[in-house]
Amino acid sequence: MKLRPPSVPLITIDPYFSVWSPADRLTDKATVHWSGKPNTMRGSAFIDDVEYRFMGDGNAPAMKQILRDADAFSTTYVFEAAGIRLQTVFTSPVLPDDLYLLSRPVSYLELSAKSIDGAKHRVNIKLSVSEEICLNLKGEDEVVCETLTLANDIKSVKMGSVKQPVLGRDGDDLRIDYGYFYLSVKDGKVGSEKCEDMTFVNAEVPLLGEEGVLFTFAYDDIKSIAYFGTHLPSYWNRNGERITDEIVKAHEDYQSVSTRCREFSDRLFIDAVRAGGEQYAELLLLAMRQVNAAHKVAIDPDGNVLFISKECFSNGCAATVDVTYPSIPIYLLYNTELIKGMLRPIYKYARSEEWPHDFAPHDAGRYPVLDGQRYHGTDINYQMPVEECGNMLIIEAAMAVRDRNADFAMQNIDLLEQWATYLVKHGSDPDNQLCTDDFAGHLAHNCNLSLKAIMGIAGLAIIYEISGNKTKAVEYLRLAREMAKDWTVRAHNGDGSYKLAFDREGTFSMKYNIVWDKLFGTQVMAKEVIASEVASYFRHMRPYGLPLDNRSTYTKSDWLVWIATLANDREDFERFIEPLWKAYHFSPSRVPMTDWYFTDTSVQRGFQNRTVQGGLFIKLLEYYGFMQYPEIDALAKRSLQKEN
Numbered sequence: 206m207k208l209r210p211p212s213v214p215l216i217t218i219d220p221y222f223s224v225w226s227p228a229d230r231l232t233d234k235a236t237v238h239w240s241g242k243p244n245t246m247r248g249s250a251f252i253d254d255v256e257y258r259f260m261g262d263g264n265a266p267a268m269k270q271i272l273r274d275a276d277a278f279s280t281t282y283v284f285e286a287a288g289i290r291l292q293t294v295f296t297s298p299v300l301p302d303d304l305y306l307l308s309r310p311v312s313y314l315e316l317s318a319k320s321i322d323g324a325k326h327r328v329n330i331k332l333s334v335s336e337e338i339c340l341n342l343k344g345e346d347e348v349v350c351e352t353l354t355l356a357n358d359i360k361s362v363k364m365g366s367v368k369q370p371v372l373g374r375d376g377d378d379l380r381i382d383y384g385y386f387y388l389s390v391k392d393g394k395v396g397s398e399k400c401e402d403m404t405f406v407n408a409e410v411p412l413l414g415e416e417g418v419l420f421t422f423a424y425d426d427i428k429s430i431a432y433f434g435t436h437l438p439s440y441w442n443r444n445g446e447r448i449t450d451e452i453v454k455a456h457e458d459y460q461s462v463s464t465r466c467r468e469f470s471d472r473l474f475i476d477a478v479r480a481g482g483e484q485y486a487e488l489l490l491l492a493m494r495q496v497n498a499a500h501k502v503a504i505d506p507d508g509n510v511l512f513i514s515k516e517c518f519s520n521g522c523a524a525t526v527d528v529t530y531p532s533i534p535i536y537l538l539y540n541t542e543l544i545k546g547m548l549r550p551i552y553k554y555a556r557s558e559e560w561p562h563d564f565a566p567h568d569a570g571r572y573p574v575l576d577g578q579r580y581h582g583t584d585i586n587y588q589m590p591v592e593e594c595g596n597m598l599i600i601e602a603a604m605a606v607r608d609r610n611a612d613f614a615m616q617n618i619d620l621l622e623q624w625a626t627y628l629v630k631h632g633s634d635p636d637n638q639l640c641t642d643d644f645a646g647h648l649a650h651n652c653n654l655s656l657k658a659i660m661g662i663a664g665l666a667i668i669y670e671i672s673g674n675k676t677k678a679v680e681y682l683r684l685a686r687e688m689a690k691d692w693t694v695r696a697h698n699g700d701g702s703y704k705l706a707f708d709r710e711g712t713f714s715m716k717y718n719i720v721w722d723k724l725f726g727t728q729v730m731a732k733e734v735i736a737s738e739v740a741s742y743f744r745h746m747r748p749y750g751l752p753l754d755n756r757s758t759y760t761k762s763d764w765l766v767w768i769a770t771l772a773n774d775r776e777d778f779e780r781f782i783e784p785l786w787k788a789y790h791f792s793p794s795r796v797p798m799t800d801w802y803f804t805d806t807s808v809q810r811g812f813q814n815r816t817v818q819g820g821l822f823i824k825l826l827e828y829y830g831f832m833q834y835p836e837i838d839a840l841a842k843r844s845l846q847k848e849n
Contacts, residue, residue, distance in 0.1 A: 206275050208487040209790050212797045213273070215246070216312040217498035220515040220572060221381035222424040223814075226337075227795040231260050231282050231293075232267035237516060239499075239814035240378050242342065245335040245403070250318070250412075252287040253327050259284045259291055260332075277470035277493040279463070288322035289640075298462045299497040300469060301539040304510065306462065308440035308502035310359050310424045310448070311455040313463070318416035328412040332420055333405040334388055337612055339365050341380045348404050349399035353387075356453045361387050362395035362406040370430045370575075375574040377521030384426035384645060389452050390418065394698075407480055424451050430503040430513055431574040433553065440502040440510065473825075479695070480828035482779045484786040488766075489825065491789070492697075492818040495537055495797050499816040501573065503547065512546030515572035517814040522568040523575050524550040527589065527641040530596040531763040532819035534826045537607045544604055545613055550575050551597070552617050559583070564590035564627045565597045565620075570761045591632050591654050592640045594624035595661035599721055602664030606725065606834050611671040618668075624663045625681065630815065632658020633688050634707060642714075642764075644801070644810075645756040650707040652696045656718040659688045661725045682727065682844040689729045702741035703734075705754045714754035717767035724770075724832040728841045739771050747804035749788040751781065759810045762788075762800045763820030764796045770824045778824065 209229065212377035215236060217763045228234040231248075238244040248260030256265040259282070268284035268291065275281070279296040279539035296313040299307045318328050336348045346366040353361040365385035386406070388395065393410030410418050425448035428436040441451065455462075470490065471820035476682065477486035503511040514529060516522040530545045536543045550569035552562055559577050561700035566587050571579040581587030598621060605611040614621060635658070696703040698711060705712035716738055720730045742751050750760045751768070762785060769781030788802055801812045825833065 206487050206490060207486070208491060208786060210275060210491055211789055211792050211799075212795050213275065214297070214494045214797070215280060215295045215586065215669055216422055217299060217494040218310050218312060218424065219501045220499055220517065221426065222269070222310055222312075223427070223498060225797060229273070230267075230270045231273075232258050232262075232270065235262045236260070238337075238380055241376070241379070241796060242380060243335070244380075245337055247333045248293070249331045250284075250286070250289065250291055251327075251331065252289050255287060257286045259293060275490065276467070276471055277490045278466035279470075285321065287326070289318050289326055289328060289615040290319055290321045291316065291318045291328075296463055296466060297494055297498065298623070299494055300465065301497055301536065301543065304440050304502060304540075304542070307497060309455070310426070310439070310441070311451055312422045313455070313459060314420040314422070315417055315459070315463075316412060316420070317415055318412045321413045329409060330412050330418060331407060331409045332388065333407040334364075334386065334422070336364065336404045336590050337380075339381065339384065339386045341382045343403050346382060348511065350404065350406055352395050352500045353449065353451055355389070355457065357391065359389050359391045359453060359456055360393055360395045360408070361389035361452060362397060362408065363387050363450070364397065364404070364406045369427075371427050372436055372573055375571040376520065377516070377518060377571075381424075381426060383691055384424060384528040386449075386450060387421075387423040387425070387448065389421045389423065389456070391456060392419070411763065419456060421455050423448055423455070429501050429573065430511065431576070432503070432505060432511070432550070433576060435506055437503045437505060437511070440504055443732055459657050460685055461489055468679060472521050476828065477825050481782060481824045484779070485782045485824065488786060488789070488821055492753070492798060493535075495814055496532065496816050496819040499759050499814055502543075502545075502546070509549055510542055510546040511549055512543040513550070513572065514547060514816045516568075517812070519812050519815065520580060521571050522580055523572040525580075526551055526565060526567060526593045526596045528815065528817055530600060530641075531817040533600055533603060534821075534823040535819035536627070536833060537603055537826055538822055538829065541604050541607055544600065548600065552620065555577065562588065562590070563623055564588065565593035565624050567593055568827050587639065589639045589641070590627060591635045591638060591658050594627050595632070595657035595718070596659035597621065597624060598628070598664035598668075599657070602667040602725070603721070603832065604838065605671045609671070609834065611668045613666045615672050621665060621668065625662055626826050628658040628661050629684060633663070633691065642753060642761070644753075644759070650705050650709075652692070652706060653714050653718055654697075655688075655692055655707075658715055659692065660721045661683050662688070662716055663725070665721070666840065666844075667725060667727070667837060670836050671834075675840075675843070678840050679844050679847055682729070682840060685727070685729050685849060686844065693731065693734050695783055701737035703738050705756075707844050712755045715742075715751065715761075715764045715768045716771075717764040720767045720770055724823075724827055725834060726837050726841060728845065736773060739768065739773075739777070742768065748784060748786065749802070749807040750784040750804045753805050758803050758805045759801060760804050761817075762802070763817045767820045767823055770827055
């Protein structure tokens with residue numbers, strides 16, 4: 206990978222089990238949680254009894270790092286010292302098309318070494334992991350450690366807090382303080398020690414020949430999600446499976462799992478290059494682990510999959526609709542069951558007595574506790590009615606197209622109808638209400654928000670078409686098209702570009718919501734309108750991308766790729782992608798991919814490690830043609846015939 210990650214993923218399982226290196230060299234800085242708080246791991250190679258560091262800080266001399274590379278699921282470093290070349294491969298197999306591996310809380314580190322000076326050397330490897338891995342912050346509780354011998358001569362050391370407040374609190378800048386961490390290795394020795402006012406667990410093993418050794422990092426959180434009063438397990442242990450057995454399985458299946466990960470990553474890279482170029486492909490490789498690991502896979506009391514997102518560094522909300530919406534391209538590609546798992550909490554909450562409104566809620570809780578909307582509660586002044594109604598309808602339509610089946614949407618068709626009615630009434634010219642892009646304050650008459658309403662109504666038309674109600678399908682698509690024609694007149698700046706708000710002449714904004722018209726082929730908006738809007742964006746480009754709108758120089762990475770996907774040719778698409786690639790490559794903000802940064806400096810404005818980077822996969826989604834469906838083309842033609 207030519208792209209320099211702003212922060213390098215090492216362990217990426219879920220929002221709590223997360224370790225990153227915020228530096229170019231693995232020995233430059235201590236490892237951290239995605240939030241930037243310490244999650245200290247250290248690695249040493251004892252070469253002929255002399256200690257050298259290959260991971261983290263410490264007093265021993267650092268090995269020389271000669272390579273760092275990454276793909277969708279693995280990060281590789283190569284080091285040299287004292288006549289030895291050491292290769293380390295961190296792998297978190299969070300495959301989105303395999304719920305078991307996606308949820309199994311086990312991550313790998315494989316090490317191998319060879320002599321580069323022709324001499325024989327003794328090499329021993331030692332890994333150490335601090336108590337920070339199982340506490341919100343070091344010292345907040347005492348930890349207890351236990352050594353275990355598992356099957357196949359696997360040695361493991363277990364560490365957890367004394368108090369064990371399982372699912373006891375929720376928040377944003379918060380780490381786990383319950384459950385147990387396990388560091389394991391075969392044919393080695395394990396233990397614990399007190400060092401620098403912290404407890405560390407450690408594992409040591411000799412590195413013989415070039416065969417390599419395998420360490421695993423595992424975390425048993427006991428219960429994963431608090432769901433409207435019930436503590437739920439994850440997917441991997443839904444039937445009472447034990448983490449110690451999973452550690453043994455992980456050692457046994459490492460070769461097959463790593464092969465699957467490599468094949469998945471290679472296929473992703475090749476197809477993404479074909480879809481949008483090498484820089485685009487590298488962005489997808491970097492995003493894959495982050496997006497999957499900012500969710501938690503759980504099972505509800507009825508046995509249904511839940512896929513709970515966390516709004517990382519944006520209030521910590523759980524199952525947020527306007528975070529789900531930008532993330533869906535990756536799961537439309539690989540596993541729509543995960544999208545259903547994101548929507549189930551929203552439907553459950555929307556049907557409860559606690560939700561008083563006739564529009565969709567913003568979220569269902571604050572990670573890891575789902576107990577109702579936390580974003581200003583149900584206060585009408587802080588809701589996002591058009592935003593979330595449009596999001597839910599578009600998401601359901603996209604799933605129905607991808608699955609060629611609208612059964613899931615039809616289970617909640619009464620709510621979808623209700624939300625579409627809200628859009629028909631309020632979406633043509635939204636009043637002063639919040640939307641997902643209101644970083645510069647509330648904005649009435651928002652043109653892009655109106656486009657979301659239009660596409661939400663078109664989405665219900667698609668759902669009805671696929672479910673067999675062709676009369677309602679034509680009716681809703683005709684409504685969407687009429688609104689789009691009116692939008693074109695009122696939003697036009699007069700120079701081929703379109704306004705930020707209907708009453709603000711000479712302004713601009715990213716019209717990313719209309720991308721679904723192109724993907725679906727609904728023909729709601731005239732193609733020349735979209736083409737002239739996209740052409741106008743190049744007048745506003747900055748060194749690191751297109752600003753979100755004229756109010757500031759900051760942008761959003763997900764929306765940037767969506768408007769790039771509106772471009773009709775590959776060259777224009779890459780003109781949008783190159784500055785985004787450079788933003789991550791050169792950014793001084795050493796955090797997991799931020800989606801909100803300044804286009805003149807590449808400095809992070811806010812947010813990091815969020816699931817919305819799943820939106821970067823939208824061009825690949827278009828390339829595969831998964832959103833093209835003959836029934837929609839037929840619907841568009843019938844609607845046009847009726848209109849004429």
